Amino acid sequence: MGLISKRKPKHYAVGVKEIIEMDSKSIEGRFGVAEDGGCASIFVGSVTKGAQGGGFLYTNKESISLGCVANISAAMSGDIRVDEFMEDFKSSSAIKNLIEGGKSVEYSARTIPEFDLTHMPRLYGDRMLLLGDSACLSMNIGYAVRGMDSAIASGFYAAETATRAVKSRNFSKDSLSAYESALRGSFVLGDMRRFGRAQKFLENKRIYEYYPALANRFLKRLFSFASTPKEGVREIAGDEILRGGLMKILMDMWRAWRWL
Ligand SMILES: Cc1cc2nc3c(=O)[nH]c(=O)nc-3n(C[C@H](O)[C@H](O)[C@H](O)COP(=O)(O)OP(=O)(O)OC[C@H]3O[C@@H](n4cnc5c(N)ncnc54)[C@H](O)[C@@H]3O)c2cc1C
Structure with missing residues (x-):
């Protein structure tokens, strides 16, 4: 369609x-x-x-x-x-x-759709409203997958729009465009706008390989005790961070700051 x-x-x-x-x-x-x-x-x-x-x-x-x-x-x-x-x-x-x-x-x-606002489908047409996951309203923001709240809210706004359309007997896309306006004024498209860029951040492979391995190595060194003198926390952290490339880590932090 x-x-x-x-x-x-x-x-x-x-x-x-x-x-x-x-x-x-x-x-x-x-x-x-x-x-x-x-x-x-x-x-x-x-x-x-x-x-x-x-x-x-x-x-x-x-x-x-x-x-x-x-x-x-x-x-x-x-x-x-x-x-x-x-x-x-x-x-x-x-x-x-x-x-x-x-x-x-x-x-x-x-x-699970993982879209940002630029790739979203059209949310309405003549006699047609798209909601929930079929409208790609779910979001992966890294630390959580969200979609149930948007599905419920879009259902609510779609029902409101449909009720008005039935009363006015007008099911044209112009009449149904009120649905998208309602979503824009709610958290549904507001949060998509805010967190949509998280997708770019989450494409970074280092999140799934390098950082979990770094955390494991850091904790292993922190909690290992041998007959030799123990390294300080600062030494372990400095060594591990330098090993991974300080610039890359700073860039990742900058992206997280910008996109999350
Ligand atoms: C593993 C996983 C974890 C998730 N965790 C979370 C979470 O923690 N928090 C959160 O908010 N969201 C989470 N989500 C996302 C959330 O589940 C969805 O965003 C939400 O269920 C979307 O609701 P919906 O009604 O649009 O679609 P659905 O829940 O997919 O409902 C669509 C229904 O339509 C039925 N259907 C499909 N085609 C037809 C057909 N042709 N005829 C009749 N019926 C049909 C399907 O069987 C289904 O029952 C998670 C999703 C997954 C997969």
């Missing part, structure tokens, strides 16, 4: 999510949370074997949601299967014991 221009693999990620049923007492004990509390973790680095993406785990009252997300273009160039990430993630030392004895009750996979 000509609503969207040609899409590329880099505009989508694939997410895999499993729901693992577990009694609330085991969840409280394993995650150290109170009855009305919860735990959410995100993972970056080995979970996607260095490809753009990450893993997540969060507790529900009687289940755990566990999953991973990988950008399609990154997965294609690394010749990687996302379901294999998931199996390796589940059997990794970080996760294995946390889910042991749980029962897998749901397993699903779907694409």
Whole structure:
């Protein structure tokens, strides 16, 4: 219908999510949370074997949601299967014991649009409104995937616009353009504008390979004790930072500052 221009693999990620049923007492004990509390973790680095993406785990009252997300273009160039990430993630030392004895009750996979405002589809046409993920209103901002809030809000504004269209018996694109104006005035397109540039930042492979490895090396050196005199924190940090190239790290920090 000509609503969207040609899409590329880099505009989508694939997410895999499993729901693992577990009694609330085991969840409280394993995650150290109170009855009305919860735990959410995100993972970056080995979970996607260095490809753009990450893993997540969060507790529900009687289940755990566990999953991973990988950008399609990154997965294609690394010749990687996302379901294999998931199996390796589940059997990794970080996760294995946390889910042991749980029962897998749901397993699903779907694409997640990762668009910025410049690649968004047209949101309305004659007799037509696009909302939620079909309108590419979800966002990956690195530390979170958002989309449910935009899907609900766009549903609300679409319903308002449709109600007015029914009353005035006018379903033309001019009449339905009020939908886009409403989204522009709300957090939906406001946050897309603010965080849309995060996509550029998240294409940086160093986030998924270099920085997780740097954090591991730094912590290993920090907590290793031998018969030789211990290095100071400043020495370890300086050495690791210089090894990775100070200019590159400063550039990455600048990009994070600009785009996040
Ligand atoms: C792994 C993963 C983790 C995520 N984590 C978060 C998170 O933590 N927070 C957050 O806010 N968002 C998250 N999201 C994004 C969020 O799930 C989506 O943005 C949101 O579900 C979009 O809602 P929607 O109603 O537009 O689409 P959907 O939820 O995809 O609903 C579309 C429905 O239409 C049905 N359908 C499709 N085609 C047809 C057809 N031809 N006929 C009839 N029915 C059809 C589908 O089966 C589906 O039920 C995550 C997504 C994934 C994949």
